[in-house]
Structures are given as C-alpha cells and as structure tokens.
Amino acid sequence: MNYLNEDIDSLNEKLAQGSLSAEKLAQDTVANIKKTDDQLNAWITVQEDAKPAADLDFAKNKLAGIPIAIKDNIITDGVKTTAASHILDNYIPVYDATVIERLKKAQATFVGKTNMDEFAMGSSTEHSYFGATHNPWNLDKVPGGSSGGSAVAVASGQVVAALGSDTGGSIRQPAAFNGIFGIKPTYGRVSRWGLIAFGSSLDEIGVMSKRAKSAAEVLNVIAGSDEHDSTLSTREVPDFTQFIGQDVKGLRVAVVKEYMDAVDGEMRKVIQAQIDALENAGAIISEVSLPLTKYVVPDYYIIASSEASSNLQRYDGIRYGYRAEDTKNLLDVYVKSRSEGFGTEVKRRIMLGSFALSAGSYDRFFRQAAKVRTLICDEFDEIFANNDVMVGPTTTEPAFDIGSEISDPIKMYNNDILTISANLAGIPAASVPAGLVDGMPVGLQIMAKRFDEGSIFKTADFIERTNKFYEKTPAGMED
Secondary structure, eight states, X not given: OOOTTOOHHHHHHHHHHTSSOHHHHHHHHHHHHHXXXXXXXXXXXXXXXXXXXSSOOTTTOTTTTOEEEEETTBOOTTSOOOTTOGGGTTOOOSSOOHHHHHHHHTTOEEEEEEOOSGGGOOSSSOSOTTOOOOXXXXXXXXXXXXXXXXXXXXXXXXXXXXXXXESSSTTHHHHHHHTOEEEEOOTTTBOOTTBOOSSTTTOEEEEEESSHHHHHHHHHHHBSOOTTOTTXXXXXXXXXXXXXXXXXXXXXXXXXXXXXXXXXXXXXXXHHHHHHHHHHTTOEEEXXXXXGGGGHHHHHHHHHHHHHHXXXXXXXXXXXXXXXXXXXXXXXHHHHHHHHHSOHHHHHHHHHHHHHHSTTTIIIIIHHHHXXXXXXXXXXXXXXXXXXXXXEESSSSSOOBTTSSTTOHHHHHHTTTTTHHHHHHTOOXXXXXXXXXXXXXXXXXXXXXXXXXXXXXXXXXXXXXXXXXXXXXXXXXXX
C-alpha cells in the first residue's frame, strides 16, 4: 500500500470504521518501503517489526495508528540515530526527543528513520554516509536537503507524514523539489530537546506531508512548551486545523521583489499564477523589498558554521560515537576519530566556524554577522506591521541533477538564498506546491510573523484547493 491518495483524515476514518487495521497498515507500510526504497534510498533504518500502540483511540487521537517517518537526527529511544554520519553510525539513544514522546502519546506508529545530509549540512541529501537519496519525480535528480529522505518518503507515498528539521531551509527546499507541503514553525514553537544540534539558534523541527491539514494535525501534537528546552515559548498553541478552509478575502499578501527577481521564465509564471489566484479570491497584494537578501548567505554561513563548530566538538571519540583504531596517544584519538568520522562538508563547516570564532576573527566576522542578523529581523518586522504573509518562490530552480553541484560548495550554499532569512529572523515559513516546470515540482514559499503559523496554513490550504497539485503523483510510484 502507498499513501499517494491518502491524508491523515482519510486514514483515521478507515481505521475508526474498521475497514483497515492499524497492524495491517504498519505491515503494508514497511512492505512498500522495502519494495520501493532500492531506487530511492530514502531510509537509513526501517523498523521491520513496527507495531501500533495498544488500545488505540481513533476518536481522541487523529494520529492513532498512523505511520510517521522521522528524520535521523531526532533521538529515538532504542532505535539507531545516526545523523547520516559515520561518527554516529552505531549510536542507539536511551531516551526519546520531546517530539517523539508526544507522538507516542498520540499513538502514532514509527516505521523508521529517514536519510539526510550529514548533521543536516547540505541542500541535496548527497552528503550522507549512507549514500544519496533520489527524487521520485526523476531518479537522476536530487531530492533537496537536508531533509531529503523525509520529503521523498512522503512524495513517493511511503508515508503520509514525516518529521524534518530546518536550519536554513532544510524542510522547505526539499518540500518544493518533491511537490509536497513542508512547514518550519516559529523558533520556540516546537521543542528542540532530542534534536542533534547543528546551529542551535537556527534549528527547528517541522512537518512534511502531502496536504497542509495533515501537517497541521501533526504540529498540533508536537508544539508547545517543554521544561527541557528553555528557548521554548510558553504561549498557548492554537488548533492549527481551524485555519484550513478559511477564506483569503482581505488577507494582506506581500510579494517579495528580490525573491521574484531570482526566478524567470516558466518558473516565474508558475509562481505568479498562484499570486494571481490569491488576488482573484480577494487577497490584497502588494510588492515589498527585502534589500538585505543579498547578505543572507554569507551571514548565515558564518553564524551556522560557528554554532556547528561548537556543537560538534563533543564528538571526540571518547564519550560516544566512532573511535579510530591504531592510535598512539590521546591527541591521536581525537584527530583520527574526527578525521575518519566526519564527512567532507561537515569538516568544511567546522573549519569555517572555528576560524570565525577565533580570537583574531571574532569581531571581524561573527560579531558583524550577528549585527546583520538583527537588521534582517528589523526588516521583517517592518513589513509584517502592514502585511499578514509574505510570498515568493521557495527556490531559484527546480531540483538539479545528482552530482552536478556537489563539487562547488559556494553554488550549493547559494541554493538556500530564498529560505535562509526565515531562520535568521526566527519566523514561521512553509513551501506549498505551485506547479511543474520541465516535469519537476516547484514551490511557493509563505512566511508570516512570529507565532502566526495560522496565516500560513490558511494561505497554503487555499493554494492547494486552487491548483490541486496533490492529485499529481510521481510516475512509477503507484501500486
């Protein structure tokens, strides 16, 4: 069985009516993953003995018995969690991340852990110790990253929803490349307890699914205050599904000039068609400018790499993780374990971050980057004073060929130019399918002010109902 024509509501209804059992659903899900994943490589660990919780309450819990995929940088008790790195390739945690605890309480079923760029550092899911993941729309194309495995698992119908993480666009970019919905909530909305850290002031756990409503149902479960994460907001979490089906008349939509100027040809036409649909439905469209967009890539890579160099210093071959053999002394253990355990992209970012934080460079690079980040936040606040959402393309191009950009890190970093700003500002953002260009999906990005995920769900649901992209499926993925 695949989920190409299902959402959480339709599965919940079948389970509640008894036309489908949770046990058979779990078994069929695993069987379908094993059948299709040879060509996709979307999973690092598949739990072949996946079983639903006991005493499922389908009326109380929409996620009861629903198989959910988990990105492999989210800690799961007793299940291997690798962050797609050799240095953690045999790490089995002894506790659950907060989001996993909450999904278990909601009686979701876990079927395994999905592939990703090592430690979430990448935009193509080619930087994985376990090999590259392939885009189901064209197996020669990348799925985006770093949450490429989760995106492919949803887009190919292996699961109906998945968790990903987003540090600079790692949910939205693969969502756009695979023709699904993906949301990064406000920084502080979802607990990071149990998320293997990359950039602590940027990392967020979010949801990927074919339909915005399914993502809203998962976000309802995982959002909210947590004593383990002091950066989390204590404000009340609304029922995000209440925004599904709402009218967009009067919605103030700002179109970002710099984002639209980043695309041309057919891709611009596809994005503009979604904006025109909003205007025809009564939304108030205006053009805004984010002139600091040209600085976001260098700003992000100084801040994110600096935080990564600090967070990853714990992997030293002593406390846990991979330890090199044939070492002569303690320093040799550190150097060999990290040299052999980390991949090329992770080493590059550790070196970049260590340099930016060094005594002679801190004021010149990190301090300046922090100041630019504050200016970027101010720029967003000024625009959201008069607008409900900002929109534009999620990416500058559709999915590119596997291997075509991996040897050019600067080109790869520039792929994130349209998604990074939301992480620097800590605002919620999502990508919803806009259409196809040359047979590959492209996404419309929707951003809103902090803790206003509701406006994003309202806008995304309208786009879904208008273009009905969810009816399109990658060829060859059907049963």
